[in-house]
Amino acid sequence: MFYDQAKIYVKGGDGGAGAVAFRREKYVPEGGPSGGDGGRGGSIVFVGDEGLRTLVDFRYKRHYKGDRGDHGQAKNMSGRSGTDTVLRIPVGTVVFDDGTGETIADITEHGQRVVVAAGGRGGRGNARFMSNTNKAPTLAENGEPGVEHWLRLELKLLADVGLVGFPNVGKSTIISKVSAAKPKIADYHFTTLVPNLGVVDVEDGESFVMADIPGLIEGAHTGAGLGHEFLRHTERTRLILHVLDISGSEERDPLEDLKIIQDELRLYSPVLAERPVVIVANKMDIPGAEEHLQRLKEAVEGSREIFAVSAATGEGLQDLVYHIAKILPDISAPQILSLPTEHRVTKADPDKRFEIRKEEDLFIVEGPEIEKHVKMTFFDREASVYRFQNILKVMGIDDALRAEGIKEGDKVDIAGVKFDWV
Known part of the structure; x- marks a missing residue:
C-alpha cells in the first residue's frame, strides 16, 4: 500500500539539570562553586532519503522522543548531551505543524537535514552564578524542556x-x-x-x-x-x-x-x-x-x-x-509551488509576554516565556525561588496580578504549578 500522509508526535529531549557543588579539597579553604552545567537534550532530525517512496514507517510508530541530557556534576563537569534521533524521510515530503498549519520543512534533496523538534538546553550549574556580591551561590537551573508538537507529513512525488x-x-x-x-x-x-x-x-x-x-x-x-x-x-x-x-x-x-x-x-x-x-x-x-x-x-x-x-x-x-x-x-x-490556501498561515507575534485569566479564586498565568522559567526552577531551593520571584517582578507579572485584584491567600497557577499569593 502506498502511504502519502502521516501524523506523528515529536518531542526533543529535555536538557539536563545544572549541579550545585563546592570544591572540597585539602588546603583549599572556602573552595568556590564547582557545579557543572547539564547536557543539551537530543533533537529530532529529519533526513531526506531518495531511496524511500512512502511514509509507511510512520503508520506503525507515531511517537518519537529525543534523549535527555545528563545532569551536571561536581568539579565543573558538564553533563553529556543527548543523542539526536535521526529519522529518514522520503524526498518530496512537506512537514506541517498540525496545530497551527505552519510549514516547518520541505524535504527536496537527498541528505537534507531538518531539525523538527529541538532539544532543550542544559541548566546552568551554580558555578555560572558566582558574582562579586555572591561568592558561594546555591542556585542552579533545571534543564530546558525540549520542543514538542504534532506534525503532519504529506508526500508529493518527485518525478520527471x-x-x-x-x-x-x-x-x-x-x-x-x-x-x-x-x-x-x-x-x-x-x-x-x-x-x-x-x-x-x-x-x-x-x-x-x-x-x-x-x-x-x-x-x-x-x-x-x-x-x-x-x-x-x-x-x-x-x-x-x-x-x-x-x-x-x-x-x-x-x-x-x-x-x-x-x-x-x-x-x-x-x-x-x-x-x-x-x-x-x-x-x-x-x-x-x-x-x-x-x-x-x-x-x-x-x-x-x-x-x-x-x-x-x-x-x-x-x-x-x-x-x-x-x-x-x-x-x-x-x-x-505555493501551497493551497488552507495551508497558508499568518503568524502574529503578540506584544504581551503573558496573559492572566481568572477562574473563581485561581489566577492562571500563561505564556511560553514564564512557563519555561517555571520548568527550569528548583522550587525546593531557597535561592532558586528568590530568583523566580525576581523574574516575576521583572516581567511585570507581579504588578499585573495586583491590577487584576489578587488578594492575600489567593492561588496562582503557572504551567500547572500552584503558588499561594503572599
Whole structure:
C-alpha cells in the first residue's frame, strides 16, 4: 500500500539539570562553586532519503522522543548531551505543524537535514552564578524542556514525468509497458487509487522517473474525487503527459476531456497549467480513433506535441519514450509551488509576554516565556525561588496580578504549578 500522509508526535529531549557543588579539597579553604552545567537534550532530525517512496514507517510508530541530557556534576563537569534521533524521510515530503498549519520543512534533496523538534538546553550549574556580591551561590537551573508538537507529513512525488487524464484512459498500461512498474490494471474506473512510480530506461544508460497519477475528474481542483490528493503529485513533475482515450470508447469526446483536465490544472494552480505538456492519444487500435485524432490535431494546431499510441499493442510507445528523453534535459526543474490556501498561515507575534485569566479564586498565568522559567526552577531551593520571584517582578507579572485584584491567600497557577499569593 502506498502511504502519502502521516501524523506523528515529536518531542526533543529535555536538557539536563545544572549541579550545585563546592570544591572540597585539602588546603583549599572556602573552595568556590564547582557545579557543572547539564547536557543539551537530543533533537529530532529529519533526513531526506531518495531511496524511500512512502511514509509507511510512520503508520506503525507515531511517537518519537529525543534523549535527555545528563545532569551536571561536581568539579565543573558538564553533563553529556543527548543523542539526536535521526529519522529518514522520503524526498518530496512537506512537514506541517498540525496545530497551527505552519510549514516547518520541505524535504527536496537527498541528505537534507531538518531539525523538527529541538532539544532543550542544559541548566546552568551554580558555578555560572558566582558574582562579586555572591561568592558561594546555591542556585542552579533545571534543564530546558525540549520542543514538542504534532506534525503532519504529506508526500508529493518527485518525478520527471507525470501521467494525467481521466480514469480508464490507459495511464497504468502505459507505465507498465515502458517501465518495470506493475500497477493494477482492469477495465473499470479508478483502478489506480494511489500513484505508481516507474523508472524508464533509455539507451546509453539514460533514464527518467515516470509517475502514474490516479485519474482526475471534473471538479478535482475543489477536492472532488480525491482531487487534491491526486493533483498535488503533479506539482513537482517537469513534464506532463496528458493521456486521452482517442477512440472515445466510453462515449466521451477526447477534445472535451482535454479541455476539462487542462482547466482543472489551471484552477488548482495557474503555474501548474504552464508546465510543458505532451498529448498522448491512446487506444489507437480501436476503430474510430483515426477520426478523433484528426479532430485533435486540427484543434491543437501544432501548439502541443501529439503522439498517437496504443498501450495495448505497444505501438508508438518507443517513439514517445525517445521524445521524452530528448526534451527533458532542456526542461528546468519546477520551483516549489505555493501551497493551497488552507495551508497558508499568518503568524502574529503578540506584544504581551503573558496573559492572566481568572477562574473563581485561581489566577492562571500563561505564556511560553514564564512557563519555561517555571520548568527550569528548583522550587525546593531557597535561592532558586528568590530568583523566580525576581523574574516575576521583572516581567511585570507581579504588578499585573495586583491590577487584576489578587488578594492575600489567593492561588496562582503557572504551567500547572500552584503558588499561594503572599
